[in-house]
Amino acid sequence: MDKLKQIEKLRDKALAELKRVDSLEAAAAWRSAYLGRKGALTQLLRGLGRVPATERPRLGQLGNELKVDLEEAYAEILPNLKQAALRRSLEMERVDVTLPGRPLGPGRLHLSTQILREIYAIFAQMGFQVEETPEVELDEYNFTLLNIPPYHPARDMWSSFYTTDNRVLLRTHTSPGQIRVMRRYAPEPIRVMLPGKCYRYEQVTARSEIQFHQVEGLAVGRQISMADLKGVLIEFARQMFGEETRVRFRASHFPFTEPSAEMDIECFLCGGQGCRVCKHTGWLEILGSGMVHPQVLTNGGYDPQIFSGFAFGMGPERIAMLKYRIDDIRYFFISDLRFLEQF
Secondary structure: OHHHHHHHHHHHHHHHHHHOOOOHHHHHHHHHHHHOOOOHHHHHHHHHHHOOOOOHHHHHHHHHHHHHHHHHHHHHHHHHHHHHHHHHHHHHOOOOOOOOOOOOOOOOOOHHHHHHHHHHHHHHOOOOEEOOOOOEEEHHHHOHHHOOOOOOHHHHHOOOEEOOOOOEEEOOOOOHHHHHHHHHHOOOOEEEEEEEEEEOOOOOOOOOOOEEEEEEEEEEEOOOOHHHHHHHHHHHHHHHHOOOOOEEEEEEEEOOEEEEEEEEEEOOOOOOOOOOOOOOOOEEEEEEEEEEOHHHHHHHOOOOOOOEEEEEEEOHHHHHHHHHOOOOHHHHHOOOHHHHOOO
């Protein structure tokens, strides 16, 4: 009956050691040593397969009884150990309520807001004022009054979010604000900035989002020319990207401007030599622009025989990506502090 003596010896040893346990850590170590998968009792019970078959039932019963006894003994001391651990924790981690509170750090402006305010400040020096227009827009203002009637193929340039009413949508650009502002001030000359969020049903990638900011600029008056547009945009580029910034204008097409142009700046990362960011062209596109189409002026309440104007539109996130070498537009909208706290 060697196994019987081993069971009795194990009982005495385990209970004796349990009486000396004085912490939760020591209790966990004791449980692992005796009741764990590789514990002494587990190993002893596994060895019962080698004893004679006539003795096996009796020894198995005694082993199971010992396991129950040890688990009950362990459970009995556990509450007292937890209370002792709590007392020690309270004594060591006491809070001095007389100490002053820890001040919270001030919040910061989002990078998009910083760039928007920088754009406002530059154009404010040239007499432009900020006007706000609706994000939920009528199809008439978003397209038709901008010289994009329902049958026009240019509508395919924008994947729009319509409501259940097909006359109402989330604006796809800030250009419908041109009509609203012109109708508000006509026939007075105007110089305004129209910032806001825009929405397009597009695949989200490193370069495109379903929501983004846009800033529209509009100037209407007598004898405004393409030279005025170029002068304003060149001055903006120099203040935003540096005095030595070189720019170029490329002919383009927008239904609501004629003539139309896109403006590029010389890549400030490679100095115009060509790199991955500028796709090895040496130039970076930053905005679209043009002279306001006569039909749009008419829809806004101005006589195109007397008045002329220019308009331009840019994406603040795109400008920030170029200026700070950010390679993924999704960073602007995921609220990741690791990104936001850099600015």
